[in-house]
Amino acid sequence: MTIIMMLLVLLAVVLLVGDIRRTLIIKPIFSVFKKVLPPLSKTEREAMEAGDTWWDGDLFSGKPDWQKLLSISKPELSAEEQAFMDNQVKTLLAMLDDYEIVQQQNDLPKPVWEYLGQQGFFSLIIPKQYGGLEFSAIANSAIVSAIASRSLSAAVTVMVPNSLGPGELLMHYGTEEQKQRWLPGLANGTEVPCFALTGPQAGSDAGAIPDTGVVCKGIHNGEEVLGVRLNFAKRYITLAPVATVVGLAFKLSDPDGLIGSDTNPGITCALIPAEHPGIEIGKRHNPLSLAFMNGTVYGNDVFIPIDWIIGGPDYAGRGWRMLVECLSAGRGISLPALASATGHLSARMTGAYSYVRRQFGLPIGQFEGVQEAMARIGGLTYSLEAVRKMTAGALDLGTSPSVVTAIAKYHMTEMGRQVINDAMDIHAGRGIQLGPKNYLGHHYMGIPISITVEGANILTRNLMIFGQGATRCHPYVLKEMEAAANPNPDEGLRQFDQLLSQHVLFATGNVASSLFMGLTGSRFASAPVSGETKRYYQHLSRFSRGLAMCADFSMLVLGGDLKRKEMISARLGDVLSHLYMASAVLKHYEDDGRQQGDLPLVHYAMQRHLNEIGKAFAGLFNNFPNRFVGRIMKLCVFPLGNHFAPASDTIINQVADMLMTPSVVRERLTHLCFVGDNQDDPTGLMEQAFIAMYNIKDIERKLKGAQRSGVLPVKLATDELMRLALENNVISAVEAEQLSQAYALAADAIGVDEFDTERSLAGQQQHTHDAA
Structure with a gap:
């Protein structure tokens, strides 16, 4: 017993006396901890x-x-933001013809470019004091989603200036002089920005960028000034072909110590006019046949003044931290917004198509194999909208949660990929024939772009x-x-x-x-x-x-x-x-x-x-x-x-039936989906055909009842069935007309575009429609 008491006292001394505990227990553990601690590079630590x-x-x-979570206010648009959605965004959507944009012009029409600039679509995040709209993150997200449901090319064009780029970097880190010089022009669209980060040898490993800047003296506007001499080659740069100002990330060195004692400050960001001597806007890329501007930027022996570094010379070497901090916010808005748009569009149109399209005398949405895919579309769309709102709402709380935005980017783009794949499977031939009637094809082609940019999904x-x-x-x-x-x-x-x-x-x-x-x-x-x-x-x-x-x-x-x-x-x-x-x-x-x-x-x-x-x-x-x-x-x-x-x-x-039933639930689930007002738009045509077919369900029930009772024969062509139904007083003349109109709408809605045999894939007008 005495020995036990002595051991307990000894243990108490070891555990409770700080110096003894640290020497005998904590120090060895601390040594092991430091050995197993994963090594972090400078860029990893900053991230x-x-x-x-x-x-x-x-x-x-x-x-x-x-x-605590549930007590956070619901993310909602302000009255000003809602008015912008109801007016400017609605007007823009009516101006967009995605088939014309992608397949014919390979660019946004000039009136669209002008409208985007004049109405502030490039200034959603810029403060009002500099001419911007200063909208919330949830408004930014909703606007991009709504545009994306109509045209991915237009949505990407809008989202880039409002995401990682010169505007956001200037707002957070720019000097007042830089803000006054650039933000008003960026806000009204007279300045078009791009940000050049990715190069041929540096994608995810941005710390390895070979693009260099050396602090030295040089001539600018006829005077010798302190500055940076740049050499760089960048690719995959969105808006580069039309940019008037280039944001640039490069590795800065200061071998002569002209701006400080650190001879290798590291990654730095600068803002340079696209027309500056030595800047070359290169050729344009073709990102999976979408029509947003994307291309290359080069610089050979380019000299810029030192105060063109974003934030001035005090921010030399702080570029990676700046980029990561801004990206952690932008990553939670732009690409998740595109994924949500894919969900809204796919859920609404696939539900409609599944009811309109008939096989074996039934809407294809009544077959369980189709319902399984439809339920994925509906369930994932609900998750997409939930994560979109919660993540953007977090940013509006003043936080910048880098892990949360990485989760949103990766998983939402992957859910968007699953949703569009299911929608294409259900639409089958209707989905793979490109033309003015196809509302899914460009979204299908655009998914790998979302998967790739702002950090490849495998890396994320x-x-x-x-x-x-x-x-x-x-x-x-x-x-x-x-x-x-x-x-x-x-x-x-x-x-x-x-x-x-x-x-x-x-x-x-x-x-x-x-x-x-x-x-x-x-x-x-x-x-x-x-x-x-x-x-x-x-x-x-x-x-x-x-x-x-x-x-x-x-x-x-x-x-x-x-x-x-x-x-x-x-x-x-x-x-x-x-x-x-x-x-x-x-x-x-x-x-x-x-x-x-x-x-x-x-x-x-x-x-x-x-x-x-x-x-x-x-x-x-x-x-x-x-x-x-x-x-x-x-x-x-x-x-x-x-x-x-x-x-x-x-x-x-239950979920599949919900997508095939006109209701407030369906409206709430797909509220950001653009639906045309008339049959000239493919979404408007499909929606009207769906409503028309849904409204004749009771009349069709009469026909089927008459067939089961033997009053009408089975397996008749539609026209013949309606004629016999009228003759046998199964339906009225008004009901026959309603059936005829609904079937005509359905035939038009499920039809696909045809073109002349001798044609180019681009620049062709619609010829006829196949109702098969």
């Missing part, structure tokens, strides 16, 4: 430190505060989401890394000592909570609401705990190797991503007033996200390099097995 954490931090903590998923999320969102890891990097080793050790005990308690709590929630099916987890969505909150809380636990295990066991285990990192990122998107779905449902009609969409979306979380966890456990640790994590997260399945057939049927 890691850029932006903020937001709801992603709550999810990573293992204890999401649902009430495998390196960025969890790579940044694990460090930025974790309550302790970033602070521990800062302690490890502290130049004062004693101070760093003391910081680490304080953090480690908290981290151990945090990790222990997550292990216990994960196991408890798994054993109890999350039923004791708190939820902010009751009703049909309550269980979803409980399951997400459980998986939040599981993510926190697995992240700690992964970083502890793999250390620096986790950076190279991209598939492991990607699966952890998938869990975080689907937790975020599922949260957005639940908030969207609450923000819309818990509409009962939306519940099938909510159930489909939530069950898909939970199923994807389960799959990501399973992939992590089954492929974890340390098999024993993998089994331990699996036991804690799924002690009774993984039972999270995709949506049931019943929900699939």
